[in-house]
Amino acid sequence: MHKSIMSENLKTEIAKRMGVYDTVSTRGWGEVSSRDCGKMVRTAIEIAEQSAGSR
Structure with missing residues (x-):
């Protein structure tokens, strides 16, 4: 098993922004x-x- 660099929360947030979250939620990350x-x-x-930059 490999470790993901991005957290699941970040991946989900970005997927929602990009409009691919429906694919992720129904078919999984492998279908993106x-x-x-x-x-x-x-x-x-x-x-x-x-x-x-904001620090």
Whole structure:
């Protein structure tokens, strides 16, 4: 089993923002496209940078 870098809460929040949460909730993370996964990673990086900048 591998450890996820993003928390489940963060992944869920980003999936909801992107409109792919319905896919996740009904079919699982494995059904999210590679393109959307890449967008999720970029969004997570943006959130982390914003968080680091506000400290």
